[in-house]
Amino acid sequence: MEKQRNFVTPWCECGLHKRYRKGWRKDGSPRFHSKCRYCQGIPNGSNRKDANYGNYKKKKYCEKCGFVAEYPCQLDIDHIDGDRTNGDSSNLQTLCANCHRVKSYKEAQKKVYQRVKGKY
Incomplete structure (x- = not known):
């Protein structure tokens, strides 16, 4: 299956940042983390x-x-x-x-x- 290139990135529950992609489903659609990097406590750029x-x-x-x-x-x-x-x-x-x-x-x-x- 081909990966979907045009997709909408969902917003985090904090409302300030978008969630980040963590992989692809078998059907080619993107998977996203439940929270943004800030809410997960991951430092900038990492x-x-x-x-x-x-x-x-x-x-x-x-x-x-x-x-x-x-x-x-x-x-x-x-x-x-x-x-x-x-x-x-x-x-x-x-x-x-x-x-x-x-x-x-x-x-x-x-x-x-x-x-x-x-x-x-």
């Missing part, structure tokens, strides 16, 4: 459980400001020390998008300052 997150489960609130998310996609998993390869659960925290952005900005500014300081 179709598998990311090795850098280990067994860490994203909390339902921001660990810095206490924001309680209505949807899982409103929260990010952050590496406390900034090293993406350090996936130890003690190095991971759940932050809202705003706190994560501010933390990343401050870290970047700190690196720029250190580079400039080193030149003089």
Whole structure:
């Protein structure tokens, strides 16, 4: 059977993202996961459980400001020390998008300052 190429991707129950395809049926029609990657807790750009997150489960609130998310996609998993390869659960925290952005900005500014300081 030939695979159906023109198909409509269904929306996730969160209403923010579309579900992703997980294979094909014998009749050639697509099969979809029941939830989007965000609702399943799978990191961006990955179709598998990311090795850098280990067994860490994203909390339902921001660990810095206490924001309680209505949807899982409103929260990010952050590496406390900034090293993406350090996936130890003690190095991971759940932050809202705003706190994560501010933390990343401050870290970047700190690196720029250190580079400039080193030149003089």
